[in-house]
Amino acid sequence: xxxxxxxxxxxxxxxxxxxxxxxxxxxxxxxxxxxxxxxxxxxxxxxxxxxxxxxxxxxxxxxxxxxxxxxxxxxxxxxxxxxxxxxxxxxxxxxxxxxxxxxxxxxxxxxxxxxxxxxxxxxxxxxxxxxxxxxxxxxxxxxxxxxxxxxxxxxxxxxxxxxxxxxxxxxxxxxxxxxxxxxxxxxxxxxxxxxxxxxxxxxxxxxxxxxxxxxxxxxxxxxxxxxxxxxxxxxxxxxxxxxxxxxxxxxxxxxxxxxxxxxxxxxxxxxxxxxxxxxxxxxxxxxxxxxxxxx
Amino acid sequence: xxxxxxxxxxxxxxxxxxxxxxxxxxxxxxxxxxxxxxxxxxxxxxxxxxxxxxxxxxxxxxxxxxxxxxxxxxxxxxxxxxxxxxxxxxxxxxxxxxxxxxxxxxxxxxxxxxxxxxxxxxxxxxxxxxxxxxxxxxxxxxxxxxxxxxxxxxxxxxxxxxxxxxxxxxxxxxxxxxxxxxxxxxxxxxxxxxxxxxxxxxxxxxxxxxxxxxxxxxxxxxxxxxxxxxxxxxxx
Amino acid sequence: xxxxxxxxxxxxxxxxxxxxxxxxxxxxxxxxxxxxxxxxxxxxxxxxxxxxxxxxxxxxxxxxxxxxxxxxxxxxxxxxxxxxxxxxxxxxxxxxxxxxxxxxxxxxxxxxxxxxxxxxxxxxxxxxxxxxxxxxxxxxxxxxxxxxxxxxxxxxxxxxxxxxxxxxxxxxxxxxxxxxxxxxxxxxxxxxxxxxxxxxxxxxxxxxxxxxxxxxxxxxxxxxxxxxxxxxxxxxxxxxxxxxxxxxxxxxxxxxxxxxxxxxxxxxxxxxxxxxxxxxxxxxxxxxxxxxxxxxxxxxxxxxxxxxxxxxxxxxxxxxxxx
Numbered sequence: 001x002x003x004x005x006x007x008x009x010x011x012x013x014x015x016x017x018x019x020x021x022x023x024x025x026x027x028x029x030x031x032x033x034x035x036x037x038x039x040x041x042x043x044x045x046x047x048x049x050x051x052x053x054x055x056x057x058x059x060x061x062x063x064x065x066x067x068x069x070x071x072x073x074x075x076x077x078x079x080x081x082x083x084x085x086x087x088x089x090x091x092x093x094x095x096x097x098x099x100x101x102x103x104x105x106x107x108x109x110x111x112x113x114x115x116x117x118x119x120x121x122x123x124x125x126x127x128x129x130x131x132x133x134x135x136x137x138x139x140x141x142x143x144x145x146x147x148x149x150x151x152x153x154x155x156x157x158x159x160x161x162x163x164x165x166x167x168x169x170x171x172x173x174x175x176x177x178x179x180x181x182x183x184x185x186x187x188x189x190x191x192x193x194x195x196x197x198x199x200x201x202x203x204x205x206x207x208x209x210x211x212x213x214x215x216x217x218x219x220x221x222x223x224x225x226x227x228x229x230x231x232x233x234x235x236x237x238x239x240x241x242x243x244x245x246x247x248x249x250x251x252x253x254x255x256x257x258x259x260x261x262x263x264x265x266x267x268x269x270x271x272x273x274x275x276x277x278x279x280x281x282x283x284x285x286x287x288x289x290x291x292x293x294x295x
Numbered sequence: 296x297x298x299x300x301x302x303x304x305x306x307x308x309x310x311x312x313x314x315x316x317x318x319x320x321x322x323x324x325x326x327x328x329x330x331x332x333x334x335x336x337x338x339x340x341x342x343x344x345x346x347x348x349x350x351x352x353x354x355x356x357x358x359x360x361x362x363x364x365x366x367x368x369x370x371x372x373x374x375x376x377x378x379x380x381x382x383x384x385x386x387x388x389x390x391x392x393x394x395x396x397x398x399x400x401x402x403x404x405x406x407x408x409x410x411x412x413x414x415x416x417x418x419x420x421x422x423x424x425x426x427x428x429x430x431x432x433x434x435x436x437x438x439x440x441x442x443x444x445x446x447x448x449x450x451x452x453x454x455x456x457x458x459x460x461x462x463x464x465x466x467x468x469x470x471x472x473x474x475x476x477x478x479x480x481x482x483x484x485x486x487x488x489x490x491x492x493x494x495x496x497x498x499x500x501x502x503x504x505x506x507x508x509x510x511x512x513x514x515x516x517x518x519x520x521x522x523x524x525x526x527x528x529x530x531x
Numbered sequence: 532x533x534x535x536x537x538x539x540x541x542x543x544x545x546x547x548x549x550x551x552x553x554x555x556x557x558x559x560x561x562x563x564x565x566x567x568x569x570x571x572x573x574x575x576x577x578x579x580x581x582x583x584x585x586x587x588x589x590x591x592x593x594x595x596x597x598x599x600x601x602x603x604x605x606x607x608x609x610x611x612x613x614x615x616x617x618x619x620x621x622x623x624x625x626x627x628x629x630x631x632x633x634x635x636x637x638x639x640x641x642x643x644x645x646x647x648x649x650x651x652x653x654x655x656x657x658x659x660x661x662x663x664x665x666x667x668x669x670x671x672x673x674x675x676x677x678x679x680x681x682x683x684x685x686x687x688x689x690x691x692x693x694x695x696x697x698x699x700x701x702x703x704x705x706x707x708x709x710x711x712x713x714x715x716x717x718x719x720x721x722x723x724x725x726x727x728x729x730x731x732x733x734x735x736x737x738x739x740x741x742x743x744x745x746x747x748x749x750x751x752x753x754x755x756x757x758x759x760x761x762x763x764x765x766x767x768x769x770x771x772x773x774x775x776x777x778x779x780x781x782x783x784x785x786x787x788x789x790x791x792x793x794x795x796x797x798x799x800x801x802x803x804x805x806x807x808x809x810x811x812x813x814x815x816x817x818x819x820x821x822x823x824x825x826x827x828x829x830x831x832x833x834x835x836x837x838x839x840x841x842x843x844x845x846x847x848x849x850x851x852x853x854x
Binding site for chain 1: 349350351370371372374375376380381383387389390391392396399400401402404445448
């Protein structure tokens, strides 16, 4: 153990690790938001609630069917993603021709409904979810202690983010998505079923949020309000990064998580608000965000 | 004027942009293997007609019959899958895709589309620029890309909206030759052109449009006799 | 063609006040004078404060086309400052309200100059994030009393004469202030300034090309909206003699959006009707706990899908008058 700037290394790296973890979630969630925004041109305010549903899906699967973490990582995103597809078909589809702010209002209303329903059924306090056995424990690296589960979360988020980036930027399917983001009317005139692609993209984005929720379940308690405060921070992340690029969203998410973690070490009172302050500064010097196109 | 053997038969087609009534009853037909040109000044509704056929403009009434199938009411992707391809005036090259991705984007809707090698024979420049971002190409190259990608689909009816607009004479010649080759291979083409001289080298028949209606019609052979009338219509 | 968030049912470009508005106003005032004899004054005062809040919000969304998701920060922080001024500094109510409202104006200026840099959806997200930041400040600051809030705020004597502890006196005071606020909003909308705002909403590019400094107009509208929201918050602090975290939480921002949406975006009386409805709904459903949230969210969804003009908007559309 040693000290840096008067802070013991354990504490510093511990917070950095926590910062990386938060950053993982910021990256995953802002990635989902960016993908949805690109295709549907709406901000999915329900993203936080869908993240929460992912965590609850994992919890309920374990409680009622004994299905554990590893299966939940696959099943929960599919289940919650399916609800996303329903939402798009039933509601969002009808708002396509309107001002995108209606989409924001609708997903806002949905977020409130979802959170309210879960709060009614499960109360406000957190429900516990165990770290899966294979990932329990950790390793002593000398300058810090690294819990296995946290390392796993960071690795998995990075993998999912990079895989998503690759799929969108480098594959044939991704080219259909990118074209639809740019000129959906023309793409449809080539014979591609763009509306179905839009629905599935929304489902995918929602699934990403749910995946983040499953990953979050063993770290934070599973509670109905876990999504709402988080999503507002993610909005700030998105404003800072701009929605122009997938890589930008990922990079901004991780970076801001680390910055938040460092702030917690050196200026703990500012840690809840540092990201918002950075957003204010970015708005002053670079309104389009670091990776954004001017919009 | 409609012919049951026609590949495309448009009858009393009306269309609206929001509140604005742009097509007031367009009627014409296109026989298989023909090159038919829609002529007219800016804003008479030529592009709108193509877009209405393609279903890109959704507010439309009347009848558009392709190979015996009614297209009014179908969404544009269904119409494309019937075997029609659209090359827009602004070319519509996707900036977030490279040239190869742009080429491969439109799916095969009919067997018998040109494969990539055949397309490169027609447009050799494209082969060198495969990995360039779509919009980094010159105007002429983009036009070639726009035409090239719809040839892959196997569509037999091509709707081409002002393919020579803003291009250098050398490129215009090349495009003219390409369309000639396509015609020889049995493609049917509905062409919108303001460049009357270009159209004159290829078209079998002409329809003249004014204020959202067809106002005149003649065959290639009758062109000479009608040049003065044409100049009036086109305001040349 | 996208339907803009605000397509008012009837856009009357006359400067003189439509007869329908005069009648509606007279009816509203008459009802409000009679009401306290039939309905609990506290409920009415709460509804009035929110009516002003919603009208202030509507100024921004209805006439400039900007959706703020963070209006709670103006409402709540004005409430805190008024409460603090009355309780700790012992100021009389008129000064306490002035301080609260001024706070909201300053906040509005700062937040507005940041948020206006971006359009539409980004604007919404920025206002939300800024409000959340202000929420955390409220949570952590000493003077706000954190989770407990500022309690036992004295109502005092207005101008040293009127004892606001009497229910009817307080009610009249709130009624007068809120009506004055509504009239002020109405005058703003129908002034040359207001005409420019409407022009911006309808076609921003053209307004810019006509030589107007659109950014400045938007900012002024934003500050006005924030200030009046602050006035509502200040009043509320004295009515309930309490300022708390609920007033700065994002759900409060959501509430005011709901009121305006339900009542009718871009109408004059819509937000008033919406405020009364939502406050009534919240009181009625209070025993059902969390179901209030669910129902509110559901109303949101239904309004956006099928009822975009809102109640007053639909009425105005059906009767073909301005309301």
